[in-house]
Amino acid sequence: MFGTYANEDDIRFHTIGVLVDNEPGVLARVIGLFSGRGYNIKSLTVAEVNPEENLSRITIVTSGTAQIIEQIKAQLSRLVPVHNVRDMTLDGPRVEREVALLKVKGRGNKRVEALRIADIFRARAVDSTNESFVFEIVGNTEKLNAFIGLMAPLGLVDVARTGVVAMGRGVEALLGMMSD
Amino acid sequence: MPKEEFSGAEIVLKALKDQGVDTVFGYPGGVTLPLYDEIYKQNFLRHILTRHEQGAMHAAEGYARSTGKVGVALVTSGPGATNTVTGLTDAMMDSIPLVCLTGQVPTGLIGNDAFQEADITGITRACTKHNYLVKDVADLARVMHEAFFVAANGRPGPVLIDLPKDVLMDQAQYIEPAKAKPRSYKPQVKGDAKAIEKAVKMMAKAKRPIIYAGGGVINSGPKASKLLTELVAKTGFPVTLTLMGLGAVPASDPRFLGMLGMHGTYESNMAMHGSDFMLCVGARFDDRVTGALDSFAPQAKKVHIDIDPSSINKNILVDVGIVGDVGAVLGEMMKQWKALKAVPDGKALKNWWADIDTWRARKCLSYKKSGKMMRPQFVLEQLREACQGKDVFFTTDVGQHQMWSAQYLNIEKPNHWMTSGGLGTMGYGMPAALGVQVAHPKSVVVCVSSECSIQMNLQEFATAVQYGLPVKVVLLNNGFMGMVRQWQELFYGERYSETRMEVHPDFVKLAEAFGALGIKVEKSTELKKAYEKMLAYDGPVIIDARIDPTENVFPMIPAGHPHNDMILGPGDTVETANDEEDVVLA
Known part of the structure; x- marks a missing residue:
């Protein structure tokens, strides 16, 4: 975590999975974060995955330098209704x-x-x-x-x-x- | 027997009580009537009626910043709610814990463009840490408690709760705070031990170290400031503070180099630039601090402690990032420093301090005391001296006077300096001072402002008089929007476009009109007496100090320039030329 990056100026695509509380405004919060901070969204999907626990899963495909991708994950993680953020691209085969x-x-x-x-x-x-x-x-x-x-x-x-x-x-x- | 039920308004009051809130700053309206009716019926909660919702927000900020508690504001729907946006954004940028309660039209009318309806959760999504629209009274107690937890924990910030009128009148059971922890928000408090160890080892090896600390130290509580001061003493490292961090280390500490950044001291910026090791504590590498990113402290290994992971590697890539509460991490650092029996490199440090002393010898904050008109620096030095020995809190507005205050007031204690750093909100100072004075009725609260800034929330003088809040306002009156004027002089060929207001009120008469005391000062020799009179007067005071309009704030790093490229005074120029982008004030 927080190391310096090789090829830090390369633009790369990452698939990011986000588990969130299924509450009003949560998608607006995520989208607002991307537009407000100038990040790209290539694709975004969202649906409830656990009705009992009221959880939805968002999958975002985004692009940016390694530093930007780190920022996107950190920014997503600090949203209050967000439970977990995973960088599927770094997590291994998928x-x-x-x-x-x-x-x-x-x-x-x-x-x-x-x-x-x-x-x-x-x-x-x-x-x-x-x-x-x-x-x-x-x-x-x-x-x-x-x-x-x-x-x-x-x-x-x-x-x-x-x-x-x-x-x-x-x-x-x-x-x-x-x-x- | 079924559990007792309460109205939504009663639940709000119970939750405020359980959260330890004793003061709210607010302004009533149609949809908050049920809540104001409950406020009328109780005694634990003091309501301060401001004259504008923006005033209520900044007062809550001042209250929060000076106490370390969560500040609370209460406003009505529609315009009441939209008037909070600047205060919320200000608190968001400066990490001030606030809970803002807004009224909303009844749930059945939401979306109908009803009278005084505004989609305030939509409007404030980007300028709050989190916000809630409570549609069911059964959720209300939980949301209230969760809001206080979110506002105060992790990186603090503003949380807004939108309360439809019918929800305030509906009945539900009350839930205690302990049963209402948020299920997803769990900020990391303790720092990673391995990263801390790595940082400590780097510290022991450092030859030209600098500690660069910010508002995160203040937010972490007085213990963090104490630990930081101890760490500075233990290591012998020089320390510099950001605008938001002033007071985290006493200004009188011989190892304190002054503020850094655009209007920081020569020695602190040169030490930043020349350092080989930087410990950044609760600061965020803001553009006003770093200057040109690609030539920022080029030789320094950097360690960054921050409770917000998104602050780390945002502007500047660091070698070691430590996520955690500043107080907790500094405590652990001290422990490890002792455990590893680490000693700083004494010989290298001695050389480093010799360099720093040469920079200090430039006396970058010296100024010409002579001249027909008063110098702002002198006005502030005299103010500092007049307040010596008193428990004094300073607030400021935004502009030249703010930078001079940061340079010349020498803040000694944490939580005693309130200023709008990130957003740069003109109109912050006066209402913030009210909030501070409410929290500290026996202390001296001084708002340093200017003839322009003060007029942005002038109406709050009436609030000060109504509640007997003896805030002292010192106006550095130069007849200009001074900071913008300064940029026009330096970078726009002295074309002073729209920075001079030709008409200002007579501030002495204005003070009197509000029922306060006004004093006009035009000569340096009158200052001492004026301050004595101001401090002796039991009520709000405005001092209208007429200063030299040509005086500029120095040192100065023009935007986009590196730390070693400073303008030290009039006539001095930077080595590298400005391009168009550099001269944008924003």
Whole structure:
């Protein structure tokens, strides 16, 4: 902790997990901290994970120099409703997933091609009309980006993404769903 | 038998009592009527009715800073609440523990743009340590106690509780403080023993050490100041203090080099710049302290003690960061220093002090006493002498007079110096002095201000007179917004754009209009008598001291310059040229 950093000016992406009290304003506090101090948010997801203990989990993908990333974690930690902050990027191997829904409009060859690529990416068609599909795809950010890129020339008209959720691999629950 | 129930207003009062609160500063309004009705019915709580909610906030700050207790303000919804924003931000920047209770429209009307409705939890989210909107009276007691815990523990700060009118009238059970600890907020008090040991070993090796301490020492309590003074004596290290830290080490301590930073002494800034080891205690490497970041104490190994982990490595990367309460960490440091039988490098220290003495010999705070008009420095030196031997608390407003006060008043004790450091709030001084005087009725409380700053919360003279609070206000009146004028002179080609107010009230008559005493002083020879009269008078006093408008604050490090690049007096210039960015006051 608090050492000097190698390559301190490099901009890096970090996935940060935050366990918070599920109370009004908590998300505004987190977002306000990022905007007020000029930090970046690449993606942010939040949902209740433990209704009995009234806890929610926020996953933020952010970028900055090592010093900025340290600051972001320290600033998050000092918010009163925050129980625990973990830097998933530093904690070791992890699984990161995102869900996207894509609407692709088209007929003929483009439509067939869209279906074929969806199959390769293990995307599912969850809605269909004679001239459109809605695909659901699960994966990490790169996979989703690649899929969306391939769909663009095939009649892509609408995209919705959830943002990243993450969990460390292995037996340990570094950011559990309990308050302690 | 079911447990007894109380109204929300009664619960607020019970919680204040259990938290040891005996004074609130406030201003009533429509939605806080139930609370004011309860205040009417009881005796333990003294309510000081200010003339403006901002006054109530700064008074609560002065009260808190001078006692170490949590200051409490109580205001109504809408404009009452929005008027607290400056005070909250001020307390946030300077780490002052406050609980601010705001009224709110009834829960059913929230979001309807009701009369005197403001989303004050939304507005103050960025300028409070935490805030609450209590929608259910069942949560009220817990929230009250939690707010006091959060305000006072960790790095102190302001906490706001928004109280809808119906919640104040609804009934619920009361919960004792012990049963209402927050479940997530657990600040680290004790420092990491290994890090402390490492720091102690670095201290023993230091050849050109400096201790740089700040407001965190004051916030930690008088014990921390005592420990710091002991550490300074034990090690023989020189010590410098930030604006917020003044009083943490007595100004008369021979090892105290004076304040550091933009208007710090030559010797403290040179010692910072030349040091090979820096122990930063409860300070935060503020830009007014560091100057240019890339040439800040370039050779120094740095140890930083702070209760707020986000302060460490924020502006300056340090070699050892110790998260913990300053008092606890300094205590442990002393223990380890003794246990390791550490001794400072005497020979190196002797050389280091010889360097420092050369810098001291420049006498950077000397000034020309002659001249037609009074010198502000002389006005303050005389004030200091007039107050000698008395238990005196000083507050200031913001600007040149504030910097001169920091340089010339020589604060001897912690909690005896109240100033708006981080936010730089003009209008802070007078209401803050009221809060100090309420807490210390027998002491002398002096607010050093200026003809401009004082007019930002002038209305509070009426409060002083109403409650018989004999605060003494000394105006360094130079007819200008002096600090901005100084920058215009030095960096904007003497184009004095809008820094002169051509009309000021007659402060003597003004004092009389409020029922206070006013004294105008134009000659140095009249000062002593004026101060005698001021101190003998049993009531609020304004001294209108007319000073030389051309006098500037020196030494000065222009913004963005390194510590060894100081302007020592008129005619002196810095070596490196200014660029556009340097000359921005903010």
